Amino acid sequence: MAYLNEKQHKIVSDAVGEAELQTSGEILTVLADRSDGYSDVVMLWAAALSFTAMSAFAMFPEPFLNLWDSLIGGWSHEWTTGEIASMTIGLGLLTFAITWGVQQWDPLRFALIPGPVKTARVHDQAVKHFKVGAEARTHGRTGVLIYLSMSEHRAEIVADRPIAEKVEPEVWGEAMGDMLVEIKQGRIAEGMAAGVRDVGFVLGQHFARDEDDENELPDRLIEV
Numbered sequence: 001m002a003y004l005n006e007k008q009h010k011i012v013s014d015a016v017g018e019a020e021l022q023t024s025g026e027i028l029t030v031l032a033d034r035s036d037g038y039s040d041v042v043m044l045w046a047a048a049l050s051f052t053a054m055s056a057f058a059m060f061p062e063p064f065l066n067l068w069d070s071l072i073g074g075w076s077h078e079w080t081t082g083e084i085a086s087m088t089i090g091l092g093l094l095t096f097a098i099t100w101g102v103q104q105w106d107p108l109r110f111a112l113i114p115g116p117v118k119t120a121r122v123h124d125q126a127v128k129h130f131k132v133g134a135e136a137r138t139h140g141r142t143g144v145l146i147y148l149s150m151s152e153h154r155a156e157i158v159a160d161r162p163i164a165e166k167v168e169p170e171v172w173g174e175a176m177g178d179m180l181v182e183i184k185q186g187r188i189a190e191g192m193a194a195g196v197r198d199v200g201f202v203l204g205q206h207f208a209r210d211e212d213d214e215n216e217l218p219d220r221l222i223e224v
C-alpha cells in the first residue's frame with residue numbers, strides 16, 4: 001500500500017539531502033504499512049475465546065441446550081454425554097472460526113494487539129531494516145534510520161554505535177515528537193521531513209561534514 005505520491009516522496013528525499021549538507025552522518029528513511037502480520041496474536045485471541053466459550057458451556061449447559069432445542073422446533077429431549085461433548089467441541093470450533101475471521105479486518109486486528117507487542121515488533125523490524133540498509137555501511141559508521149510504521153502508529157530511530165554512544169535516547173525522542181505532530185494531522189511526508197531535519201541537526205553537532213564527504217546511502221524514502 002502506497003501512502004505517498006511522487007511529490008511527497010521528494011519532500012522527504014530533499015529534506016535528507018539538505019540535512020546531510022551539515023554532517024558526515026547518513027540518514028535513511030523507511031515508511032512501512034505494518035511491521036508484522038501478528039498471526040500469532042490472531043491465533044491466541046481465537047484460541048482464548050474458543051476455550052472461554054467451551055468453558056462457559058461446560059459450566060452452564062442448560063441455557064445453550066434450551067436455545068438449541070428452541071431452534072429445532074422447541075421440543076426438548078435428553079442429551080447424551082456424546083451429544084454434549086460434540087456440542088462443546090462444535091461451539092469451540094465455531095467460536096475459533098468466527099474470532100479468526102473477524103480479525104482479518106485490519107482495524108479490529110490492530111485494536112486487539114497490546115501496545116507493548118506493537119512497540120516491540122516495530123522496534124525489531126526497524127532494527128532489521130537498519131542492519132540491512134545502514135549498519136556499518138558508512139565511513140565512520142555514522143548511519144541513522146528513521147522508521148515509521150503506519151498501522152501500529154509508531155516510529156523508531158536507530159543509529160550506528162558511534163552515534164548512539166554520543167547521543168542520548170531522549171534526544172531522538174524530541175525528533176520523533178516533532179515528526180509525530182505532523183503525522184497525526186495526516187501530513188506524513190512533512191512529518192518525516194521534520195524528523196530528518198531534527199536528526200540532521202543533532203548529527204551536525206557531533207559529526208561535522210568533511211570537505212571530501214561522499215553520499216554513501218540513498219536519500220530517497222523507501223516505502224515498503
